Amino acid sequence: MQLITVAGSPSVGKTSVILRACEWLQREGLRVGVAKFDALSTSDDQLYAQKGVPVTVGLAGALCPDHYFVSNVEDCQAWGQRQGFDVLFTESAGLCNRCSPHVAGVFAICVVDALAGVHTPKKIGPMLRLADLVVITKGDIVSQVEREVFAYHVRLANPGARALFCNGITGQGVSDLVAQLRQAPATTALEGHRLRFPMPAAVCPYCVGETAIGVTHQRGNVKKMHFVDQEQGS
Amino acid sequence: MSNIADLPLDVLQDAHPCVGEFFSTLGLDAADSRLALGEWLAQLADEDILDVGMERDQMLAHIQRLINEVADMNQTADGVVRSLTLIGGRDKAGTPETARLVVRAGEVVCIVGPTGSGKSRLLADIECLAQGDTPTGRRILIDGQPPDPERRYALDRKLVAQLSQNMNFVVDLTVREFIAMHARCRLVADPDAVTDQVIACANELTGEKFAPEVSVTQLSGGQTRALMIADVALLSAAPIVLIDEIENAGVDRRRALELLVTGSKIVFISTHDPLLALRGAQRIVIRNGGIADILATSAQERRNLNRLESLDALLLEIRERLRRGLRIEEELQWSL
Numbered sequence: 001m002q003l004i005t006v007a008g009s010p011s012v013g014k015t016s017v018i019l020r021a022c023e024w025l026q027r028e029g030l031r032v033g034v035a036k037f038d039a040l041s042t043s044d045d046q047l048y049a050q051k052g053v054p055v056t057v058g059l060a061g062a063l064c065p066d067h068y069f070v071s072n073v074e075d076c077q078a079w080g081q082r083q084g085f086d087v088l089f090t091e092s093a094g095l096c097n098r099c100s101p102h103v104a105g106v107f108a109i110c111v112v113d114a115l116a117g118v119h120t121p122k123k124i125g126p127m128l129r130l131a132d133l134v135v136i137t138k139g140d141i142v143s144q145v146e147r148e149v150f151a152y153h154v155r156l157a158n159p160g161a162r163a164l165f166c167n168g169i170t171g172q173g174v175s176d177l178v179a180q181l182r183q184a185p186a187t188t189a190l191e192g193h194r195l196r197f198p199m200p201a202a203v204c205p206y207c208v209g210e211t212a213i214g215v216t217h218q219r220g221n222v223k224k225m226h227f228v229d230q231e232q233g234s
Numbered sequence: 235m236s237n238i239a240d241l242p243l244d245v246l247q248d249a250h251p252c253v254g255e256f257f258s259t260l261g262l263d264a265a266d267s268r269l270a271l272g273e274w275l276a277q278l279a280d281e282d283i284l285d286v287g288m289e290r291d292q293m294l295a296h297i298q299r300l301i302n303e304v305a306d307m308n309q310t311a312d313g314v315v316r317s318l319t320l321i322g323g324r325d326k327a328g329t330p331e332t333a334r335l336v337v338r339a340g341e342v343v344c345i346v347g348p349t350g351s352g353k354s355r356l357l358a359d360i361e362c363l364a365q366g367d368t369p370t371g372r373r374i375l376i377d378g379q380p381p382d383p384e385r386r387y388a389l390d391r392k393l394v395a396q397l398s399q400n401m402n403f404v405v406d407l408t409v410r411e412f413i414a415m416h417a418r419c420r421l422v423a424d425p426d427a428v429t430d431q432v433i434a435c436a437n438e439l440t441g442e443k444f445a446p447e448v449s450v451t452q453l454s455g456g457q458t459r460a461l462m463i464a465d466v467a468l469l470s471a472a473p474i475v476l477i478d479e480i481e482n483a484g485v486d487r488r489r490a491l492e493l494l495v496t497g498s499k500i501v502f503i504s505t506h507d508p509l510l511a512l513r514g515a516q517r518i519v520i521r522n523g524g525i526a527d528i529l530a531t532s533a534q535e536r537r538n539l540n541r542l543e544s545l546d547a548l549l550l551e552i553r554e555r556l557r558r559g560l561r562i563e564e565e566l567q568w569s570l
Contacts, residue, residue: 125287152419159303
């Protein structure tokens with residue numbers, strides 16, 4: 001089974017892109033499934049079900065979605081094996097740009113949205129920089145100039161990686177995407193695999209339910225801002 | 235290439251400005267360090283590494299790839315395409331298309347057909363240089379050959395530029411800043427001169443002139459179209475241009491097409507506009523998702539085009555008078 005991890009900021013069009021790819025792969029006679037990770041709620045599972053794509057859903061709730069993803073991805077892989085899929089997509093939302101969901105040896109896609117502005121590729125961390133393939137959505141609603149500039153910035157942010165435009169509504173570009181997916185290695189088991197980079201750290205009192213504001217409540221992994229006016233003279 | 239880990243940071247950043255930009259996007263201050271890159275990475279705190287989101291060896295590999303990529307961008311010449319061949323596939327009912335059309339550099343082909351008939355699908359097939367791998371089964375050859383996969387998937391030196399109907403500007407920049415940003419990404423020798431040229435050219439295409447200092451988001455539909463056509467003609471690398479209708483509003487369509495073809499572009503326009511549809515050497519008729527016919531513009535059609543253009547000029551003149559607050563009270567006596 002080929003495992004494909006798909007990550008991107010909320011509302012960039014991950015589900016649409018995966019749906020278009022699933023339709024294509026199903027036409028070729030492949031068995032395709034999706035493990036959908038979301039934060040609080042999702043109705044995207046219905047979209048997959050409508051297309052006859054088996055889907056399993058995980059909601060991170062109060063946890064960092066990235067941490068929740070990596071704690072469960074192995075079980076998703078096992079589910080995919082039990083179902084006899086040829087291809088399993090995991091879909092997870094990167095809620096902060098420091099997300100780092102990609103696993104070494106597993107084909108990793110980052111979806112970015114051309115509407116987010118030409119400088120966005122510079123601002124996204126491991127999720128974009130360490131991906132194998134960057135899929136750019138919504139290219140049809142920005143100008144040709146912005147498309148070219150956006151593509152240039154993606155190339156600088158992840159030099160050497162493949163990148164392509166894909167329209168999640170019309171499916172334009174999906175043939176290119178599917179051609180890239182064919183190169184993905186098979187993943188038989190995830191145990192022993194490593195993340196390409198550590199996920200955002202999250203061990204502070206607020207992680208475990210602290211609600212009070214003030215320095216006396218802040219212990220553990222707490223990081224403070226620097227203020228220029230206070231640095232002078234110190 | 236020598237091992238970049240051994241190069242002093244100041245030397246490295248001098249030779250490759252992209253490296254300095256990379257550090258600044260990571261939020262690392264490497265401005266005037268004389269340490270070798272490898273030593274400098276080694277002395278970074280682990281906390282900094284976690285913050286930037288890349289391991290030391292990943293950064294080293296990234297910088298090497300970045301330098302190669304920028305060198306590659308500088309070396310690769312823009313694509314020259316002498317001809318494009320469109321080989322038919324099948325329509326929505328699965329009926330085979332018999333069409334085989336060869337379009338040469340400097341030619342304009344129009345695509346006509348009812349809304350929803352599949353004009354956009356044909357543009358999409360050309361855009362992705364389909365190889366029988368799209369639902370229509372069509373194939374596109376470049377200079378008589380299937381395109382090199384590297385060219386097909388090259389992202390920022392795509393062979394095909396597409397000016398879509400429903401585009402917006404997302405950035406809030408002045409026209410000059412906007413075109414200059416594109417020129418810098420295209421690594422042209424003199425970005426300022428090219429920027430001025432694009433803006434001047436756009437102003438020649440539109441009846442409503444605009445200043446370089448105006449924000450792109452304030453441009454009218456016609457001004458936007460004119461700017462994008464001038465940009466794609468003079469600044470874009472793509473030798474093939476797809477246009478999804480040029481609105482009537484204030485763009486000199488004839489000059490726009492002349493501008494594109496003098497740059498030896500291959501131009502496809504999906505249109506319902508008689509002035510455009512008859513200006514192409516050929517037009518593709520789309521019906522039920524398939525290529526129903528390919529018509530060469532006849533001599534009589536060309537004569538009719540001349541008459542339609544003089545009619546259009548009269549309409550434009552009336553429009554201009556209305557804009558100036560004048561009355562249109564004389565008896566209009568237009569004869570074809």
